[in-house]
Amino acid sequence: MFGTSGVRGEVGGKVTAQLAFDVGRALASEGYERVVVGRDARESGQLLADAVSAGLRDCGADAVRAGVVATPTLARSVWQVDCDAGVEVTASHNPPTDNGLKLWDVTSRAFDRPKLDAVADRVGDGRFTPRSSSELGSEIAAPDLEANHRDALREATDLGGADGLGDGDGLDGEEGRDGANLSVVVDAGNGPGVLTADALRDLGCSVTTLNGERDGRLSGRPSEPTADHCADLRAIVARGDADFGVAHDGDADRTMAVTEDGEFVAGDVLLALFGRRYAEEGTRVAAPLNTSLAVDDALESVGASLTRTRVGDGYVADRLRDEGVVFGGEPSGAWIWPDEAHCPDGPLAACRLAELVAEEGPLSELVETVATYPTKRTSVRTDDKRGTMAGVADALADRHDELDTRDGVRVEVEDGWLLVRASGTQPLVRVTAEAETDDRASELFDEAVALVERVEGDERSASATSGATGR
Incomplete structure (x- = not known):
């Protein structure tokens, strides 16, 4: 549910008021007793922030409402307003039809993976702890965080x-x-x-x-x-x-x-x-x-x-x-x-x-004063990011002795490098190559793009064959 920057997507699709309400409920059920809630200026932000606040209060936590504030303003403020966590309703650099939720801890850090997984698990299986009318949380106006x-x-x-x-x-x-x-x-x-x-x-x-x-x-x-x-x-x-x-x-x-x-x-x-x-x-x-x-x-x-x-x-x-x-x-x-x-x-x-x-x-x-290098970048659309990346990794392993697979596949050569990685938010595989000369950068780039396109083509052919056999 959560990517590296929270959850983000089209409003009414991936991101709904129900999701925002459930994230609020999950945070309160995880023991966050006081949470500051802010948003960027998107038209859907008020609704989603209201939903987060309602979810928090439904499960006994207090919601400190910050209104429209920058994400760093919200993240910095968690400890300042004596809260356990913060939620910024934002889709960051995405188009205005999108929105999302970023979660912050008391140290101004984004929630780490274990914390995100704990919230996502509660949302996924509906493990919330709603309170009686006498135990509901309160909504409180934040001071001037800006x-x-x-x-x-x-x-x-x-x-x-x-x-x-x-x-x-x-x-x-x-x-x-x-x-x-x-x-x-x-x-x-x-x-x-x-x-x-x-x-x-x-x-x-x-x-x-x-x-x-x-x-x-x-x-x-x-x-x-x-x-x-x-x-x-x-x-x-x-x-x-x-x-x-x-x-x-x-x-x-x-x-x-x-x-x-x-x-x-x-x-x-x-x-x-x-x-x-x-x-x-x-x-x-x-x-x-x-x-x-x-x-x-x-x-x-x-x-x-x-x-x-x-x-x-x-x-x-x-x-x-x-x-x-x-x-x-x-x-x-x-x-x-x-x-x-x-x-x-x-x-x-x-x-x-x-x-x-x-x-x-x-x-x-x-x-x-900064000496730059020739760099090539593109994105290749794919229907199966995981399958395509697995095929690319196998092929590059056959051609190169050492691979860095922390995030996609990165290959270092004596005079440059190339990186093939799946987009975290779109059906794309991104290709980057850089080298000391333009010709070498183009050579590395062309090699990587051709490889991705070949693997993607093989994946599509295999999928079509499987579908035909199934019929």
Whole structure:
């Protein structure tokens, strides 16, 4: 039921009010006595948050209602409001027709697999503990969680002269105080990421917001902050005098960036910049298996190293428990600083990017210091992800001596690598290849794609033959 980022899917299909109600009941039945419940701006969010609250109270737990807040705001707040767990109703970067539930523990970490499985098991077999009318839980209004988050961001960021007295009322184009004289464009994606604009103003930046109105239809742009989806942001920054731009997804746990020239910064490059700044000699940075070799090179330049995880910010956060791992991130835009919180925090990433630019110079020049490699990516549709991946693993094992099978199949060669892995949310197998030269990257990529397509074709043929025999 739960993937690496909770449960997510189309409303009325995979995600229903009944499911939300049952998750609330399961949490209360598992012994979580007080749970903070928030949501992003999606139109279905109010209904689903109401259902979670009702389920919690039905089984005796109190629901602390936070309203529309960013996922990192909710995750950070669990201990602040004296709760045992948190639920954010969000589909993150998915389209507005989707929604979902992310569960957080008191340490600001996403629920680990045993906790998720315990909730899923109760939902699956209906093992709930409903209470009598005298034992029902209560619904309580949360304090201003956004104000708490903004305070934390102000304390965590040093822009060298910002006095923290900006009024941060969220009006487009409002001048900040001094904040190293930085000017920033924030594309909030019609969600709670408008918090970032307020936080940067608190730090003294001059901020212009784009898609700053909270709109449950996500009408300004598709939620995932890709280069194509951020075309308006890129154009506005390029023709203005901003020092950089940032964009969030629907719940503001992801942040991507645009240089002062309007160029979209690749996720691997941003990971390299953050990693190089926050790692020191002998420390490590956590990132998934599909991370570029450019990050390894950037970390090596400061005496640090990369430790790779399965794909998913939950796996990155888990690795941050290890000694000496000081930062974690995903090229998709999830950035985690364990000294602040163990959840991806988009507003914090934007503030720390401001710090980086203020201290080290224009973002475009910083990007040029990261040596990149030719990288090829695609997705192949499949009717049987498990069968296709099994066939791919067998075939690659015949061709290569060593395979990393923690998440799909990753093969390292002397001058590059390839990764074939099943999508966690769609009927797709994703293929990535990277190498020192474009020709070599294409060779590895073509080999992997041809292999996936051949195995997928064999699976379809076998299925058709089986069906014909059955008739």
